[in-house]
Amino acid sequence: MKHITVVTPCYNEEENVEEIHRQARAVLESIEGVTYEHLFIDNFSSDRTPELLRAMAAADPKVKVIFNARNFGHIRSPYYGLLQARGDAAILLVADLQDPPELMKAFVEHWRDGAKLVVGVKPTADESGLMFAIRRAYYRTVTRIADVKLIQNFTGFGLYDRKVLEELRRIDDPYPYLRGLVSEVGFEAVQVPYNQPRRKRGITKNNFYTLYDIAMLGITSHSRVPLRIATMAGFALSGLSLVVSLLYFFLKILFWSEFSAGTAPILIGMFFFASVQLFFIGLLGEYVGAILTHVMKRPLVVERERLNFDNSPAD
Numbered sequence: 001m002k003h004i005t006v007v008t009p010c011y012n013e014e015e016n017v018e019e020i021h022r023q024a025r026a027v028l029e030s031i032e033g034v035t036y037e038h039l040f041i042d043n044f045s046s047d048r049t050p051e052l053l054r055a056m057a058a059a060d061p062k063v064k065v066i067f068n069a070r071n072f073g074h075i076r077s078p079y080y081g082l083l084q085a086r087g088d089a090a091i092l093l094v095a096d097l098q099d100p101p102e103l104m105k106a107f108v109e110h111w112r113d114g115a116k117l118v119v120g121v122k123p124t125a126d127e128s129g130l131m132f133a134i135r136r137a138y139y140r141t142v143t144r145i146a147d148v149k150l151i152q153n154f155t156g157f158g159l160y161d162r163k164v165l166e167e168l169r170r171i172d173d174p175y176p177y178l179r180g181l182v183s184e185v186g187f188e189a190v191q192v193p194y195n196q197p198r199r200k201r202g203i204t205k206n207n208f209y210t211l212y213d214i215a216m217l218g219i220t221s222h223s224r225v226p227l228r229i230a231t232m233a234g235f236a237l238s239g240l241s242l243v244v245s246l247l248y249f250f251l252k253i254l255f256w257s258e259f260s261a262g263t264a265p266i267l268i269g270m271f272f273f274a275s276v277q278l279f280f281i282g283l284l285g286e287y288v289g290a291i292l293t294h295v296m297k298r299p300l301v302v303e304r305e306r307l308n309f310d311n312s313p314a315d
Contacts, residue, residue, distance in 0.1 A: 004028065004036045004108070004159075005087035009078035010095040011071070014048040015201040021056055021063065023101040024093060031108055039064040040095075041081030041301075044071040057307040065307040072301045074210055075217065078156065079176045080301040083169055090160045096199050099157040106192050107159035115190040117182060119151055119158035125196035142218050145225040148183045150218075151191065155179065163187070174300065175293045177214070177221040184222075220290045227287065230280040237276060241269070 006024050010017055021038060028036040040053050042065065050067060057063045066084065068077060082092055089111055091104055099120060107118040125132055139152040156178050160168075167185040168176075182189065219226060251259050 002034045002089070003087040004034050005085035005090045006036060006038045006104070007078070007081045007085055007090055007092050008038065008040050008095050009043065009074075009081050009092075010040055010045065010049055010053075011043040011074075011077075011205055012045045012047045012049060013095040013202055014045075014052060016095045016097055017049055017052050018056065019201070020093065020095050020097060020101065021060075023097075024104070025060075025062075027101050027104050031105055034108065037062045037064055037087065039066070039081060039085060041066040041077055041084070042068060043073075043077040044068050054307065061308055063307075064309055065305075066301075066303055067305040067307075069302040069304040074205065075175060075177070075214065076300045079178055082160065082178075083165065083300075085160075085165060088162050090165060092156050092158060092160070094157065096202065096204070098196050098199055099155075100194055100197075103157075103192055103194055104159070110190045110192070111159055111161065115159075115188075116161040117158065117164050117187040117189045119154050119182070119189050119191055121151065121153040121191045121193050122155070122196040123153055123193050126198045127196070138215055142223070145219070146180070146183075146222040147224075148180070148222060150180055150183050150222070151189055154182075154191075158182075158189075158192075161187075173294070174296070174298055175217065175290070176300075177217045180218060180222045216286050217290075220286050226283055230283060233276070233280070237273065241273075244269075 006028070008017075008020060008024075013020075017040065021040075024038055028034065038060075040056075040063065042050055042053055044067075053063075053065045053067075057065050066081065071077075072080070078092065078094075082090055089108075091107060093099055093101060093104070103120055107120075110118045125135075136153070139150075143150045143152055160182075164182070164185060164187055167187075168181060171181060171184070173181065248265075
């Protein structure tokens with residue numbers, strides 16, 4: 001008899017937590033030969049989510065709840081919840097119902113066949129064409145420049161065997177990019193495609209900052225190509241500046257009276273090189289910030305309370 005932990009991170013999901021629990025329970029109870037528990041990790045919600053989670057935990061002993069001491073962000077909290085899973089495998093399932101719970105049955109089937117990592121990938125999604133095109137372009141770009149082969153169109157939804165979880169624990173990353181770490185550990189992933197539906201209830205918590213944060217984290221965590229591009233661009237632009245300077249010098253010598261350089265080329269060149277410098281300084285700052293985060297070694301999450309746990313927290 002195998003035991004599965006479903007991990008659901010949530011933040012202000014009062015309209016979805018009961019429904020995701022109902023759907024997940026229906027799917028898991030239809031799978032023979034497994035027991036399960038449903039772990040919710042609440043990232044300091046300000047709506048009725050904590051109240052609903054308490055009621056669910058009181059009514060169902062299979063519901064486990066971790067309440068964070070504060071909002072630890074959309075990257076650290078889900079990862080911490082995944083590491084607290086006590087089952088033979090863990091399934092990461094977000095609370096917004098955009099990842100179909102019925103896919104868990106397919107995940108378990110592949111797991112029983114020997115797969116250590118089964119992931120849901122979304123080659124299509126019911127969202128605006130522009131946003132979907134931007135996402136696809138980002139996934140393709142990161143996949144090409146990354147040091148390891150990343151899984152395209154993968155957001156974390158999937159099944160993680162106990163061996164995978166143990167390897168993730170050994171990495172000890174204070175600001176983890178889960179989508180890249182599952183590739184770093186080296187287990188071959190079985191991909192299960194699905195179409196991601198639109199959110200039907202509640203408001204998405206993603207905004208430009210959160211999307212930018214995870215996009216830059218994926219780049220800085222798994223590729224040094226941007227830094228090398230900056231170095232090569234510096235050499236190329238310095239060479240271009242030298243060529244333009246020599247060209248202007250010879251033109252002035254040959255056509256002393258007729259040729260007038262003026263101030264326009266100087267201003268254009270100055271603003272162009274200044275913008276290039278600022279861009280690469282900002283890029284360098286992202287890498288420095290990532291290094292600072294790792295050096296400070298702050299905890300992933302500080303817990304405020306646990307419900308329905310009869311054992312001490314895992315490391």
